[in-house]
Amino acid sequence: MPHTPQHGTVVWNELNSHDVEAAKGFYGRLMGWDFAPMPMGDDTYWIIRKGGADIGGVFPMSGPEFDRIPPHWMTYAAVDDVDASTKEAKAAGGEVLKGPFDVPGVGRIAVVKDAEGAVMGWISPKM
Template identity: 55%
Template sequence: MTHGTFCWNELNTRNAEAAKKFYGETIGWTFDKMDMEGGGAYYICMQGETPVGGIFTMEGPAFDGMPEHWFAYLDVDDVDKRTNKAQAHGATIIRPPFDVPDVGRIAIVKDPSGAVMGWMTPVSRP
């Protein structure tokens, strides 16, 4: 992965089983389950042996009124440093940097135009 490039896409849905059925039958993806901290499951979408995206189930009041959507993540070299810089340039940090074991350090950023995306420093960088 390279700083400044998109590195991950994630389906945010209320019905992971329906999404898995749809993408499995239409695209041919298979799914590896990953338990999330605090409960719940995350599904890694696989094209053969290659992970190509994820499925996250939106649960709880934080997601009330939010439509189901695909969510993109941008690879950044240092998520803490970059979110500080983003904030200094008018961004809102919706969720400050946090660690996801075996994945990386992630923050949710809203740019000055109102667009929201994830910024991630992956655990392993080439």
Template identity: 45%
Template sequence: MISHGTFTWNELYTDNPKKACDFYGSLLGWQFEEMPGPDGVYRIAKVGDRPVAGIFEMKGEHFRGVPPHWLAYIDVDDIDKRVAAAKKAGAQMIREPFDVEGVGRLAIFKDAVGALIAWMTPVPRG
């Protein structure tokens, strides 16, 4: 179910996912489930059976100089329509809309004040 306009996910971008998992695991009790992805292993942080965040390893030249950071995701009803409107309102695209199988269609951009944000239209859940 899409909760248009609400924050839905948080993701840590880091060049040291093991250290991040050790930190959050020991301090918050998070457990981690690893998933293979197109850019390497993606880690889902869980509290019990409930997913609470993701950990993405920053690899490659396009991450040179990018500090570790948390990225928040907001659900939107129609990513392509909403991104087009965001561009007209001054958004600067980091990643144009793209699909993640089993997750949804998302985009990453800087908003009108320069803050990094991700918007996502999730796949329908059964």
């Protein structure tokens, strides 16, 4: 039986990329990673695999809403309740950049900026 990650545990790392094929080539060569496709609407999300284990993902930043966002790595931490946690973040001086939303089969996610400006993804995983 899968376990639910403990609140505050880092659970996923994701490369957000404008050129997914170049990123896959770079990391595949230098890190020995394999990539498994996961359909995502009109696009494809790529699961990063190493030694048969899922260790992260590559998100394609396609579309005009991503034009001004540079490629970057996003870390995700598990939280017990994304909705409650984002309210607490605001009260503590943070900002919710992308409000809670559901990813079917994955969980409920939000992107939060802390009081200093650092950005992190929060997820209530659906196990």
